[in-house]
Amino acid sequence: NAGVTQTPKFRVLKTGQSMTLLCAQDMNHEYMYWYRQDPGMGLRLIHYSVGEGTTAKGEVPDGYNVSRLKKQNFLLGLESAAPSQTSVYFCASSYATGSQMRRYGYTFGSGTRLTVV
Amino acid sequence: DQQVKQNSPSLSVQEGRISILNCDYTNSMFDYFLWYKKYPAEGPTFLISISSIKDKNEDGRFTVFLNKSAKHLSLHIVPSQPGDSAVYFCAASESGNTGKLIFGQGTTLQVKP
Numbered sequence: 338n339a340g341v342t343q344t345p346k347f348r349v350l351k352t353g354q355s356m357t358l359l360c361a362q363d364m365n366h367e368y369m370y371w372y373r374q375d376p377g378m379g380l381r382l383i384h385y386s387v388g389e390g391t392t393a394k395g396e397v398p399d400g401y402n403v404s405r406l407k408k409q410n411f412l413l414g415l416e417s418a419a420p421s422q423t424s425v426y427f428c429a430s431s432y433a434t435g436s437q438m439r440r441y442g443y444t445f446g447s448g449t450r451l452t453v454v
Numbered sequence: 455d456q457q458v459k460q461n462s463p464s465l466s467v468q469e470g471r472i473s474i475l476n477c478d479y480t481n482s483m484f485d486y487f488l489w490y491k492k493y494p495a496e497g498p499t500f501l502i503s504i505s506s507i508k509d510k511n512e513d514g515r516f517t518v519f520l521n522k523s524a525k526h527l528s529l530h531i532v533p534s535q536p537g538d539s540a541v542y543f544c545a546a547s548e549s550g551n552t553g554k555l556i557f558g559q560g561t562t563l564q565v566k567p
Contacts, residue, residue: 356477368553370553370555372557378458378556378559379458379460379543379558379559379560380498380543381557381559382554382555382556384554385552385553385554387552387553393552395554407561414505419561427497429496429497431533431553433553435547435549435550435553438547439485439486439488439503439547440486440503441500441503441504441547442488442490442500442503442555443498443500443555444500445490445497445499446497447495447496447497448495448496448497
């Protein structure tokens with residue numbers, strides 16, 4: 338099925354370890370996003386990309402890095418994991434034009450549940 | 455400083471009745487509002503949207519109302535079904551081409567048979 342695929346689905350890290358979360362979409366969407374979901378906080382934007390080779394900071398970027406080397410992939414990296422990064426991470430993609438994105442919204446992946454101990 | 459707020463963490467309604475989920479916002483530059491539905495262990499899925507130049511948009515059992523003067527929007531589900539039980543997120547988009555959405559905290563809806 339077409340859509341957004343996130344790997345891995347679950348991961349436990351020790352404080353200080355590093356890891357990369359992979360997001361892949363097959364809808365030829367220009368825009369991609371990384372959000373984190375925490376209880377009582379909703380979904381908060383970490384980083385986003387408006388096209389291949391471009392990235393920008395969102396609301397909560399500290400402690401994360403991203404790369405968009407290929408249009409279909411958006412990687413989220415944690416260089417030195419901290420317990421505060423325990424969360425569920427969602428990747429999403431959307432059409433480029435504002436009106437299409439706003440009418441049809443994002444397509445989300447199923448999430449990565451990360452626990453940092 | 456939360457620009458999009460859903461002040462009710464949870465809502466419980468009887469099957470067949472109306473569910474009303476509320477959302478408030480502070481930024482008058484938002485030009486589109488969207489509702490997402492999320493089941494456990496899945497990603498959010500797009501439900502319905504409304505432009506800031508409209509006051510109502512309807513899609514089947516789902517209707518979204520926008521009151522710009524009050525900076526308030528609501529999602530009505532009529533009639534509610536047990537399969538509607540999920541977390542509902544309100545989101546807002548600023549004008550421009552970043553595509554960024556600002557999400558509320560979410561409201562958990564339980565529809566009882």
